[in-house]
Amino acid sequence: MALDYSEPAQALTFLGQLDPGSCRVKIGKELFCVGGPDLVRRCIDSGFDVFLDLKYHDIPNTVAGACRAAARLGVWMVDVHACGGRRMMDAARDAIQGTPRPPLLTAVTVLTSHDQQSLAETGVVGSIDEQVERLTGLAVASGLDGVVCSAREAALLRERFGSVPVLVTPGIRPSGSSADDQTRIVTPAEALAAGANHLVVGRPITRAADPKSALAAIVAELQSAA
């Protein structure tokens, strides 16, 4: 569940309605900028596993320090951008390995908002699938736990890398819901069938008239597909 709220109070009010057994929560750049580490700790203290989604992308030393700080906060998962390269990912992995409770470390491959044209505009030659596969190979070689990708690439990655890498898939849209700014969207049941491990869902829940029911409907779809 992506807690993409502008105010910590909104996030905490919503969290108060949720059972930590029904979902984990993701804190991204906007909410972290206003709520900071205190909000992360409050979510953890309420029993939720927290994915701190700050998508670090910087020189190796800086990313290592940021990952270490996230690990010390007690988060369940933290991520970097795979296009930061091998040395950056190696440094991130080494940094969290030295912490008491290392979080899962994942790498963003190609953002789910990208389509073929927008990716090409960034100078990447080749298809989205090729780029996702290439960056997943780098992440796996660096010993990361997995990658963030669209569930559209999940089957390909399972075929190429097997069952071990954790596949985290944003861009989830229940059938009939708005794509918003996402392009590579997949329904919850399809994502599960393709081999995704952790589905990230934000606006289909946060912008629903009844967010709690929207989440329950997604959980029910996943349970009947499992």
Ligand SMILES: O=c1ccn([C@@H]2O[C@H](COP(=O)(O)O)[C@@H](O)[C@H]2O)c(=O)[nH]1
């Ligand atoms: O490739 C990526 C990586 C991260 N995200 C994040 O996931 C959520 C998706 O929110 P929706 O409202 O369900 O679209 C959001 O926090 C993104 O920052 C992503 O969408 N794609």
